[in-house]
Amino acid sequence: NAGVTQTPKFRILKIGQSMTLQCTQDMNHNYMYWYRQDPGMGLKLIYYSVGAGITDKGEVPNGYNVSRSTTEDFPLRLELAAPSQTSVYFCASSYPGRTEAFFGQGTRLTVV
């Protein structure tokens, strides 16, 4: 059972480039989330989804887009990378309700 899988693990982008962070889960979870982790700032919610075809903004959505065409996949898109998007990105999933969230291993992104 793979759980939550994120790719890539590391990436360096130049300012203005775009990329997609991939996230897939095999636990049939309805809920999926994207967080960014900045030193001393904890985890900030970027976007979340409560099911296929449904997405909503979190606390820090600017500069990002998401889609949820299947239950398994929840990719995060950066259209015009900026240095402020240098961070570690975590994808997570859970069953509906107040349940445990399962995390991917993270993607360390540097924008230069």
Next chain:
Amino acid sequence: AQRVTQPEKLLSVFKGAPVELKCNYSYSGSPELFWYVQYSRQRLQLLLRHISRESIKGFTADLNKGETSFHLKKPFAQEEDSAMYYCALSGSGGSYIPTFGRGTSLIVHP
């Protein structure tokens, strides 16, 4: 709105010393509180949740609704406890999405 506050960025103790990682929350309803741990080069994983009332790896946490706190405690710290600890809250109704604190880095010295 729901908010989680972890006042300490860093907590440094010696092996065998007691540990208390503080977590305070703000939420108008009945919350579900969690502690997650991230060991070096590993993913975040659930350590414990208040509703289960269990001790995991010697850690316990009690929900104090009066003080709106969910502090994580361990009587005798071990070197392998060194990690990043996050307190998280899930609300009710449409507020299930977990809100995390900024995290506390625990370092246990030999």
